[in-house]
Amino acid sequence: DIQMTQSPSSLSASVGDRLTITCRASQSISNFLNWYQQKPGKAPKLLIFGASSLQSGVPSRFIGSGSGSDFTLTISGLQPEDFATYYCQQTYNTPPTFGQGTKVDIK
Amino acid sequence: QVQLVQSGAEVKKPGASVKVSCKASGYTFTNHGISWVRQAPGQGLEWMGWISTHNGNTNYAQKFQGRVTMTTDTSTSTAYMELRSLTSDDTALYFCARLGGGWYHGMDVWGQGTTVIVSS
Numbered sequence: 001d002i003q004m005t006q007s008p009s010s011l012s013a014s015v016g017d018r019l020t021i022t023c024r025a026s027q028s029i030s031n032f033l034n035w036y037q038q039k040p041g042k043a044p045k046l047l048i049f050g051a052s053s054l055q056s057g058v059p060s061r062f063i064g065s066g067s068g069s070d071f072t073l074t075i076s077g078l079q080p081e082d083f084a085t086y087y088c089q090q091t092y093n094t095p096p097t098f099g100q101g102t103k104v105d106i107k
Numbered sequence: 108q109v110q111l112v113q114s115g116a117e118v119k120k121p122g123a124s125v126k127v128s129c130k131a132s133g134y135t136f137t138n139h140g141i142s143w144v145r146q147a148p149g150q151g152l153e154w155m156g157w158i159s160t161h162n163g164n165t166n167y168a169q170k171f172q173g174r175v176t177m178t179t180d181t182s183t184s185t186a187y188m189e190l191r192s193l194t195s196d197d198t199a200l201y202f203c204a205r206l207g208g209g210w211y212h213g214m215d216v217w218g219q220g221t222t223v224i225v226s227s
Contacts, residue, residue, distance in 0.1 A: 044204075
C-alpha cells in the first residue's frame with residue numbers, strides 16, 4: 001500500500017493567514033492526489049482533485065500543487081470557516097490511502 | 108440536487124452484522140462508482156472498498172476481505188455495505204462516497220455518515 005504522510009499534524013493560525021500543508025507519498029503517484037476538508041461530525045468535502053484542480057464551488061483561496069510524490073495545499077487568506085481538519089488522499093492505485101490529517105485551529 | 112442519504116445509526120453486539128444503506132439521487136446512479144470509508148472516534152479516514160454501480164464489480168481493502176460485502180440495487184439507486192463479525196474496533200462513523208469521474212476525480216459527493224456502535 002502507498003503510505004501518505006502529512007505535515008504538520010496540527011497547526012494554529014489566525015484569520016487572514018496564509019498556510020501550507022504538505023503531503024508526501026511513499027512512491028510516485030503522478031498527480032492522483034486529492035485534498036479534503038472535514039469538520040467535526042461531518043463528511044469530508046472534496047477541495048482539490050488531480051493535485052491542482054479546484055472542485056466546483058470551492059473558493060479560489062484553496063490552491064493545490066505538486067506531482068510525483070510531493071504535494072502541497074495552500075490556503076491564501078484563512079477564513080473562519082476554514083478551521084477544520086485536512087486530509088490528502090492518493091487514488092493512483094488501490095487501496096486509495098489517506099494521510100493522517102492536519103488539524104487547523106484558531107491561534 | 109446531487110446527494111447520498113445514508114441509513115440511521117446502529118447499535119450492535121459483538122459478533123453481529125450491520126448493513127448500511129446509501130441512497131443516491133440527483134444523478135444517474137450507474138455512472139459513478141461508490142466507495143465506503145469509515146472513521147473511528149478521533150481517528151482518520153479508512154477506505155473499506157469500492158463497488159461499480161455499472162456492473163457490481165467490487166474491490167475490498169485487504170483488511171476487510173471476507174468480512175464485508177458491498178452491493179447495489181440499481182432499481183432504487185441504493186448502495187449497501189454489510190460488515191459481519193463485528194467487534195468493538197468496528198465502532199465508527201461509516202460514509203459512502205461517490206467517485207467523481209473515476210479515481211482521478213476523487214470522491215466528490217459524500218453521504219452524511221452512519222454511526223455504528225458495537226457494544227455488549
